[in-house]
Amino acid sequence: MNLENLKIFAVKARRAVNMAALPVVAMVVVAVTLNYAISAFFLSDAEEKIKNILLSHRGLHQYIQKVMHPAFYKAREQGEISQDFYAPEIFSSSFVVRVDHGFYNEELKKAGLPEIYYKLASNNPRNPVNKADEFESSLIKMFNENSEISEFKKVVNIDGKKYLYFAIPFLETSNACIRCHGKREDAPQGLQALYPGQGGFNEKAGVYRAIESIRVPVSDEISTAFILTCSLSVGIIAMFMLFFFNRRLKRTVDKKTYSLEAEVVERKKKEDDLEKKNAELERFAYTVSHDLKSPIITIKGFTGALEKDLLKGNYERMAGDLKRVSDAADRMNDLLCDLLEISTVGRVVNTSEAVDMNLLVEDVLAQLEGPLRNSDIKVTVQSDLPPLFCDRQRMCEVVQNLVENAINYMGDQVDPHILFGVREESGVKVYFVQDNGIGIDEKYHENVFGLFNKLDAKSSGTGIGLALVKRIIEVHGGRVWVESDGVGKGSRFCFTVGRNF
Amino acid sequence: MNGEPLTILLVEDNPDHAELVMRNMEDFQVANSIIHVEDGEAALDCLYGRGKYADRKLFPMPHLMLLDLRLPKVDGLEVLKEVKGDADLKALPVVILTTSDAERDSAMAYEYHANSYVTKPVSFDEFSTLLRDLGFYWLAWNKRPW
Missing domain, CATH: 3.30.565.10 (Histidine kinase-like ATPase, C-terminal domain)
Known part of the structure; x- marks a missing residue:
């Protein structure tokens, strides 16, 4: 390949890249949008499931605090239960819900379904298992500072696996809560005996003390979304390419058709020209044979007549006949000169x-x-x-x-x-x-x-x-x-x- | 010959050829008169009795037409076509007498119902014999249409 060819090749390649750039960019935009939409669809599905569980847990909290606690206090006032009695299994809603979720997970496992991770996280928990980590603390702070926010969700990466993390604030601390979560010395004796430290005490009413969170694995959903996106993208690319190649093919075919049609027209024209030329030539040959034969007939005819007259001794018309013969010969000469003349036109230029x-x-x-x-x-x-x-x-x-x-x-x-x-x-x-x-x-x-x-x-x-x-x-x-x-x-x-x- | 006046219409643009034909015809005395015209238009005018040929005493309806093909104005084939397409004229025997022995010309002449097609012989003797035979055949042996 010489330099000139190389240059042409470079120009062609650049043009091809320019031509390809726009569809590629468009395709990437489409794929990203598609992936986002499909992921969002799957995640919103998972989200709803999680939210259901959390709301069900909240219902249980409510039941314990609004139904069980008043019933318990009433029984205690009536002396049916000792003043110092406390049992978290009955009294602590966070305990009950945590254990309830544990049973729920066991049932899920039995049914062959994946377990769901649940945590109630607090900055100041009674039970250390409920201790909030740095991230959870920041969420508690966030919910307290932004009362309009009622939930938090995020896809998080733990040990290379993707999870949908979902959190809602725990019930707002009420005056009823302060009975057990206020000053240590105000709490029931049984409770004080059970929890020796300051954990869970000294809370104030009107704030969110904790968050409840659930995370479920969403790797499957995300990879499904990815596969879907990929297949859709491949489909769209294939369609686009088909369309593109079809258009190119059509253009090539059209071009070829046009050139073929033009060729046919040109060939037809040439054929017509040739036909015309042939007809002209035929006419020419015909004319020549006819017109040159004519004087020969005259010459032969009148020499015959002259011969006859000579034998008979009839001399009257001999001079006239001789002139006819001579004229015919002259005419033939003229015709031959003319023919020569016309044949040189186009030949001698x-x-x-x-x-x-x-x-x-x-x-x-x-x-x-x-x-x-x-x-x-x-x-x-x-x-x-x-x-x-x-x-x-x-x-x-x-x-x-x-x-x-x-x-x-x-x-x-x-x-x-x-x-x-x-x-x-x-x-x-x-x-x-x-x-x-x-x-x-x-x-x-x-x-x-x-x-x-x-x-x-x-x-x-x-x-x-x-x-x-x-x-x-x-x-x-x-x-x-x-x-x-x-x-x-x-x-x-x-x-x-x-x-x- | 039964003494009827017989007329030949000779359509020939070459005066020398016309002279040769007329001399031979006169020698054999097959026709009483020969009307000679030089082009196709005049031939048709004569047949239809038009223009300067209106006088039928001077230019009677011919009994035979000797027709050359290459003619000025109206071509011989055109004249033939016209004659054979005319109800009153189509019975007129038309003998094509021409220099051309082209296949195309004879084919076209027969296509237009020429009665005969002969090529002018180069030899004087043959030319004479041909005209004698032609005259006798068409004017004496052949039953004339009128």
Whole structure:
């Protein structure tokens, strides 16, 4: 690979990267959003479950504090229970709930379900198992400072496993709570005996003393969400790529189709051209064979007649017949010269140049001065003819033949007139030779340009003039045609030259 | 010959060929008169009795038409087509007499119901024999339509 190829490759690669960048960024955004949405869906499901359990625990706390405690105090006042009696198994809601949760976990285990971690955490617990760690302390502080916040949730990482951690504040410390959680000496004797330290005492009413928290593993949910996201993303990428490749394929196919169609059109055009050329060639061969055979028949015919007359001694018409033979030979010579002439057009090409048409027309008219004067024809040439890029010598022949044609078909016009001019038709310059001669019926407008075609058998010339004009103009990539309103209305022979000339 | 006036319409643009045909026809005396026209338009005018051919005494309806194919103005095939497509003219025997021995020309001529197609022989003797035979066949042996 040389340097140039390398550069092209680099440009292509850069373009490919640029093209790929946008979809990749879009895909990443979509994937991240998807993952977030799916995770949130699963987590909210887990969250609800946890919240249920915590609320159920809170219900149990409420029951103990609002139903069991008053019943207990009443029984004690009535002397049915000793003043100093205390048992956490009956009295402490945190104890009861913790043990209750322990049973719940055992039941879960029996049922083959994963156990759920539960903790009531306090800065000042009676039982050390309820001691809040640094994080839990900060949550207690947070709940106390922001009364509007009723819950806290977070996905935490413990020993490489993901958990959903969920916490709500424990019941607000009420005056009833202060009975056991106020000053140590105010608490029941049994309680004082059971808990020797200051843990759980000296609390104040109106604050959150603790939080209750649960954490459940959510690794499964998160990996499910991740797998879902991945599969969805792959699906979307696949669809996107399919769409992209399909579009590219379609574009390639379309392009190919267009080029094929264009090729078909071009080929058809070439075929048509070839067909036209073939038909022309066939016509040419036909014309040549017919027109060259004609004088041979005349020569053979009249030499035969001469022979017969000579034998009979009949000399009267011999001079006339000899002239016919001679004329036929001359005619054949003319035809052969004309054929040679027309065959050189297109084969012998002079270099094209910007030709001053004013000078060219002047030259041609000077050459035709004799015939023009003899027929007393007035010629007008439009002034300031634009120059024409063409083969000068051939253009001379074109103009000469058109003017000669006008002279030959002037008829018995009393005021014969020829005009050489130019007009513009949709941006193309159309040169023309106009006469007020015999004119041409519309049905012969195409015929007149045929080789050796003559509208009047008696008119002079072999009938090659207009065929030659047509051939030269065609070689110049132009067009030649005749305009005439009909017999007696004069003719206008027009021609153009192709743009590249 | 039974003395009926017989007319041939010769459509030939080459004056030399026309002269050769007329000389031979005169020599064999097969026809009383030959009307010679040089192009297809004149041929049709003569057949229909139009324009300068309006006088039927001078230009009677011919009994045979010798028609060249390559003609100025209206082409020979066009004339043939017109004649064979005309209810009054289609019975007229039309012999194509031409220099062309092109396959296409004879095929087209028969397509338009030419009665005969002959190529002008190069040899003078053959040319004479052909015209004699042609004249005798179409004007004497052949039962004429009118």
